[in-house]
Amino acid sequence: MSKAERIKAGLAHRYRAERHFRLYGIGAILLALGFLGVMLTVVIGRGVGVLQQSYIQLTLTVTAEAAETGDWQGLIKTSLREQFPEARKRKDKKQLYGFVSSGAGYALRRQVEQNPDLIGQRRAYWLPVSDDVDMLLKDAIDRSLPESDRRITDQELAWIDTLIESGALELRFNKGFFTSGDSREPELAGILGAAVGSALSLLVCLMLAFPLGVMTAVHLEEFAPKNRWTDLIEVNINNLAAVPSIVFGLLGLAVFLNVFGLPRSAPLVGGMVLALMTLPTIIIASRAALKSVPPSIRQAAMALGASPVQVVLHHILPSAMPGMLTGTIIGMAQALGETAPLLMIGMVAFIVDVPQGILEQATALPVQIFLWADAPERAFGERTAAAILVLLVFLVLMNLTAVILRKRFEQRW
Amino acid sequence: MIQIATVSNDPIHKQPDAAPAGAAKITAQGVNVYYGDKQALKDISIDVPAHQVTALIGPSGCGKSTFLRCINRMNDVIDGCCMEGEIRLDGEDIYARGIDVVHLRARVGMVFQKPNPFPKSIYDNVAYGPKIHGLAASRAEMDEIVLHSLEKAGLIDEVRDRLDAPGTGLSGGQQQRLCIARAIAVEPEVILMDEPCSALDPIATARIEELIDELKQNYTIVMVTHSMQQAARVSQKTAFFHMGELVEQGTTEDIFTRPADDRTKAYITGRIG
Numbered sequence: 203m204s205k206a207e208r209i210k211a212g213l214a215h216r217y218r219a220e221r222h223f224r225l226y227g228i229g230a231i232l233l234a235l236g237f238l239g240v241m242l243t244v245v246i247g248r249g250v251g252v253l254q255q256s257y258i259q260l261t262l263t264v265t266a267e268a269a270e271t272g273d274w275q276g277l278i279k280t281s282l283r284e285q286f287p288e289a290r291k292r293k294d295k296k297q298l299y300g301f302v303s304s305g306a307g308y309a310l311r312r313q314v315e316q317n318p319d320l321i322g323q324r325r326a327y328w329l330p331v332s333d334d335v336d337m338l339l340k341d342a343i344d345r346s347l348p349e350s351d352r353r354i355t356d357q358e359l360a361w362i363d364t365l366i367e368s369g370a371l372e373l374r375f376n377k378g379f380f381t382s383g384d385s386r387e388p389e390l391a392g393i394l395g396a397a398v399g400s401a402l403s404l405l406v407c408l409m410l411a412f413p414l415g416v417m418t419a420v421h422l423e424e425f426a427p428k429n430r431w432t433d434l435i436e437v438n439i440n441n442l443a444a445v446p447s448i449v450f451g452l453l454g455l456a457v458f459l460n461v462f463g464l465p466r467s468a469p470l471v472g473g474m475v476l477a478l479m480t481l482p483t484i485i486i487a488s489r490a491a492l493k494s495v496p497p498s499i500r501q502a503a504m505a506l507g508a509s510p511v512q513v514v515l516h517h518i519l520p521s522a523m524p525g526m527l528t529g530t531i532i533g534m535a536q537a538l539g540e541t542a543p544l545l546m547i548g549m550v551a552f553i554v555d556v557p558q559g560i561l562e563q564a565t566a567l568p569v570q571i572f573l574w575a576d577a578p579e580r581a582f583g584e585r586t587a588a589a590i591l592v593l594l595v596f597l598v599l600m601n602l603t604a605v606i607l608r609k610r611f612e613q614r615w
Numbered sequence: 616m617i618q619i620a621t622v623s624n625d626p627i628h629k630q631p632d633a634a635p636a637g638a639a640k641i642t643a644q645g646v647n648v649y650y651g652d653k654q655a656l657k658d659i660s661i662d663v664p665a666h667q668v669t670a671l672i673g674p675s676g677c678g679k680s681t682f683l684r685c686i687n688r689m690n691d692v693i694d695g696c697c698m699e700g701e702i703r704l705d706g707e708d709i710y711a712r713g714i715d716v717v718h719l720r721a722r723v724g725m726v727f728q729k730p731n732p733f734p735k736s737i738y739d740n741v742a743y744g745p746k747i748h749g750l751a752a753s754r755a756e757m758d759e760i761v762l763h764s765l766e767k768a769g770l771i772d773e774v775r776d777r778l779d780a781p782g783t784g785l786s787g788g789q790q791q792r793l794c795i796a797r798a799i800a801v802e803p804e805v806i807l808m809d810e811p812c813s814a815l816d817p818i819a820t821a822r823i824e825e826l827i828d829e830l831k832q833n834y835t836i837v838m839v840t841h842s843m844q845q846a847a848r849v850s851q852k853t854a855f856f857h858m859g860e861l862v863e864q865g866t867t868e869d870i871f872t873r874p875a876d877d878r879t880k881a882y883i884t885g886r887i888g
Contacts, residue, residue, distance in 0.1 A: 428694060498731035502794070505689060505725035506744040506801060507717045516743070517733060 249587030255376035256336040263324040264314050274307030297358050303330040305390040333388040333581035383554045388581035393592050395556045399564030406473020407537050412530050415484030423492040424514050443482035450479045451546030467548040467563040475543045480533035487529020491522035524608040531604035541568040567593045640665035640835040646700035648681050655681045657859045668836045670850035677856040679839045683807050687723040688716050721748055724798035728810040730790035732782035737774050740782040744801035768796035769826050788819025808838035824849050843883055847871050855879045
């Protein structure tokens, strides 16, 4: 066989190997996409229900006296009794009262406060129902189960069906989920408190970690002499990147809370702890970005008589900035999803109010997911999925910002 | 809009270096350079005449680029690089204590082997040196320096309409002329060129050579080249390096027609290197 023939004979085998290799690649991508798709479908499928919330229509008169004493819940109970006069027994009444959310009184008060003319008028109000009724309306409770296995009795079912038929019970857009903080009652619990807590923590984290990380990287890469000390620092930074995050939480608890006396559960401390965790990531990515700046640029600037700081500020940093931003965003995304260190510094507390500043008590999105996933009420399952979606939306927005920033820096020459 | 009409050979662009042609601009005495344990240059002594082109030739790794980088102290930043001996610029030891490297590099410009424009506009590339040294008091003055430098580098006609375009978008030859314009915008006294044409095609090379010939009226030029034809064409003085030693130096004519050393003879006839 001649040499050319030998090469030709081997070609088929080589092409086949190449085809197989490509197929494996495509297979890997499809598998990954499949998993992602399943995850998104499940989460969206479970969480999308939160967009709607069941409301009951009650006709009642807000008397000036009730408004004064604040017996809003009493008004609602009266109205319910009027609607279902057959509920006489104490047990029946209790079931009936259980229809409306314990927050319905506040909802009524808000409506009246917004429009004081309503006092004395008899009219219909839409008020939130309890989570069990809400779940029934969203078909999350199986009517075919025996009564003893259901959270809703046959009697309640009958009443609810009457209400649905008369159009007094319906699903409406759930504004409360996006505008309120946490609650013990699933129908009242919202994500805003956790979202604001996360945003504040990340802001603190970014403000601390980005300048610190970039300055560290620039110094180590551009100015520091290469000796045993800098080697030691480098090894330590690389090790820190792999330290379990809960250790940083312990450090925050021991140092920031106990030594510095900073407020517990505050986004300030959360941000500081997350910054510690993010720093190694940012430093390593920034150093890689600095290393990848072509040495010719450095030499050109130096040969023109630029001082070392000018070389770095005018040429190296602008060229390395896209890479540094990418590293920062990766670090921030990690920080956004971090739960463990926040548990240690008390951001796991049950906090109803939306935080107004970095010193107020707050919780964060992943912690909120953890808390809700832990709650026994069925309706919290829906909220958990919805909170995961909010977290994912946050992530996508952050990555989008990173892409836009990177593009801008790249175009700026 | 930038006023092209203001460009002229007015006094502010007069060459500050008044040394007569042929007098020694740079004097190197007993220069030894080590990279760690390896000795890259062995006892180099050479005079570089003012307003002439001095070519450093020799096979790869012979130390000619190392010597070139000693003249503007670009070797300072290389770890483990250590230099002995003295190099004088206008009689002043550039390795003496108290010599400011930034100031030295403003007096000794450099053009590299591979064109390395900054990823900025053509204008900003040229304006960068004058800007950091504070050479222009106003925007108009800066415009003038930029246009004048581009004109001297023979690039102005090609880029007049697109000074805001990125410098990296030019062709290789244009980029190298941009780098030359950038170097002369600082009005240095000496320009070091490290194989300025090795990445260029013959036409671009011819343009740069032409340019070097013109530039020697105002600047002292030291260039490293691999091409003996190029050395013969553009230089007045040639130094032949081999294995870290300066084997032979003299007028270009002498080196190429009457080499004294056998190694020089072997190299210029193409037998080594």
